[in-house]
Amino acid sequence: MGTHGVAQVSPTELLPGLFRIEVPLPQSPLRSINSYVIPTGDGGLVVDTGMLRPECETVLRAGFAELGVDPGRARFFITHIHADHSGLVTALAGPGATVMMGRIEIELLEHFVSRERFLEVLAERGRMFGLAGEEVQGAASRHPGLRYSPTSYPTMTPVDDGDHVEAGGYRFRVIHTPGHTPGHLCLWEASRRLLISGDHILGDITPNITSWMGVRDSLGDYLRSLERTAGLGAARALPGHRGAIGDVNGRIAELQAHHARRLEEVLRILKDGPQTVCQVAARMSWEIVAEDFAAFPVAQKWFACGEASAHLDRLEVLGRAGSFGDPPRWELS
Numbered sequence: 001m002g003t004h005g006v007a008q009v010s011p012t013e014l015l016p017g018l019f020r021i022e023v024p025l026p027q028s029p030l031r032s033i034n035s036y037v038i039p040t041g042d043g044g045l046v047v048d049t050g051m052l053r054p055e056c057e058t059v060l061r062a063g064f065a066e067l068g069v070d071p072g073r074a075r076f077f078i079t080h081i082h083a084d085h086s087g088l089v090t091a092l093a094g095p096g097a098t099v100m101m102g103r104i105e106i107e108l109l110e111h112f113v114s115r116e117r118f119l120e121v122l123a124e125r126g127r128m129f130g131l132a133g134e135e136v137q138g139a140a141s142r143h144p145g146l147r148y149s150p151t152s153y154p155t156m157t158p159v160d161d162g163d164h165v166e167a168g169g170y171r172f173r174v175i176h177t178p179g180h181t182p183g184h185l186c187l188w189e190a191s192r193r194l195l196i197s198g199d200h201i202l203g204d205i206t207p208n209i210t211s212w213m214g215v216r217d218s219l220g221d222y223l224r225s226l227e228r229t230a231g232l233g234a235a236r237a238l239p240g241h242r243g244a245i246g247d248v249n250g251r252i253a254e255l256q257a258h259h260a261r262r263l264e265e266v267l268r269i270l271k272d273g274p275q276t277v278c279q280v281a282a283r284m285s286w287e288i289v290a291e292d293f294a295a296f297p298v299a300q301k302w303f304a305c306g307e308a309s310a311h312l313d314r315l316e317v318l319g320r321a322g323s324f325g326d327p328p329r330w331e332l333s
């Protein structure tokens with residue numbers, strides 16, 4: 001540990017010429033975010049950054065310096081919109097840099113850049129969940145997307161499924177994996193059977209799957225994306241948080257089983273009659289509760305409601321549940 005209680009670890013070479021910089025996320029149960037870096041003569045490729053926080057920026061810049069990467073002219077590839085992946089890119093990317101992100105995520109950014117619009121979206125979602133007004137306010141004031149994102153972004157280069165990104169000896173194909181976010185992207189290196197998985201597949205934590213405004217069935221999207229990534233037959237995944245994953249399809253099977261159990265659990269809860277999203281969430285079992293739960297109860301409640309909401313949407317699409325009223329109350333159908 002460094003003198004400020006923040007891990008100061010040198011970049012680790014995971015594969016020839018491909019490095020991981022572990023960027024600390026203080027007070028977050030996620031602990032850290034992985035920035036994957038392939039240094040090249042022309043600035044290098046950087047996959048994901050960190051939050052707009054000095055603790056992240058210091059570690060990332062030290063890692064870049066050690067690897068000889070100039071962020072002012074690097075190519076950044078951002079797997080998805082969340083602040084821990086995208087928040088630092090404005091501070092890092094110089095005029096000579098390229099910032100790539102999924103087309104759908106770039107459209108979503110418009111909602112997140114305007115604080116007013118962001119609060120409107122949160123208020124609408126809070127109403128849908130059946131949360132009290134003060135709980136929505138509390139969640140808004142702690143939302144990482146509001147606290148640790150920049151107020152503007154550099155010009156983004158939209159990337160789509162099937163595009164290629166090359167760096168060093170690596171040739172990645174872009175894979176659109178909606179679910180965790182609507183425009184989430186992974187990078188697939190077929191010759192090495194290597195998947196850079198962002199928050200689509202994580203090792204010892206379950207990716208948060210929430211409902212999104214304008215998305216009918218984000219859990220259904222996620223399960224289809226898992227199916228698709230299982231078909232790649234990856235030998236190794238490099239996730240957005242924590243260490244590399246060896247048995248990728250084994251982990252995918254665990255995530256599929258987790259959501260199948262969750263859907264059954266929600267069906268059991270609904271047997272007791274109509275309930276709001278928040279009431280359903282309160283009765284679900286939560287393994288995501290981390291040591292920092294006490295510090296962020298409102299935020300955790302918000303994420304729990306989002307998860308419950310995604311599972312309810314899935315059940316509705318499957319014809320197993322439906323809702324009525326305002327705020328919506330859910331029941332078996």
Ligand SMILES: [Zn+2]
Nearest residue numbers: 080082180199
């Ligand atoms: Zn994320």
